[in-house]
Amino acid sequence: MAIVQCPVCQKRISSLSKVCPHCSAPLGEMTPEKQREIAALKRQRHIQWAKRISLLALTLALAGALGWWFFEDTGWQWPPPPWAMGVLVMSFLFYVAGRAWLLWLHLSRPRQRRF
Ligand SMILES: [Zn+2]
Incomplete structure (x- = not known):
């Protein structure tokens, strides 16, 4: 697991999360x-x-x-x-x-x- 930047809100999130906990962007599908x-x-x-x-x-x-x-x-x-x-x-x-x-x-x- 690594800490990456959410592409939508730029906040730091886990690379494993499927949805950004800050802005709810669906990361798993991208x-x-x-x-x-x-x-x-x-x-x-x-x-x-x-x-x-x-x-x-x-x-x-x-x-x-x-x-x-x-x-x-x-x-x-x-x-x-x-x-x-x-x-x-x-x-x-x-x-x-x-x-x-x-x-x-x-x-x-x-x-x-x-x-
Ligand atoms: Zn986000």
Whole structure:
């Protein structure tokens, strides 16, 4: 018996279990190739979402900066209107979250064995 990773929820489970005790994924019916395929697909979806969050953050930052410029006649003058400040802070947080997620996905990627 060995401890393996559930291909669906990534939690540690026994290699002998037929059903994941955490997410109830039916493991007995899946071949190892199928399990790897599902894990890769899930990872790919997560990467797409992390990129979407980063893109959303950049769009928000642009909207905040343009809004700050056009909302008042004075242009980019400190301090920005509170709503523009809110949008900019939010975009920054979204960007950091998206990038941190991407970094984590990169660091936790399955490594190929080299012979
Ligand atoms: Zn699971």
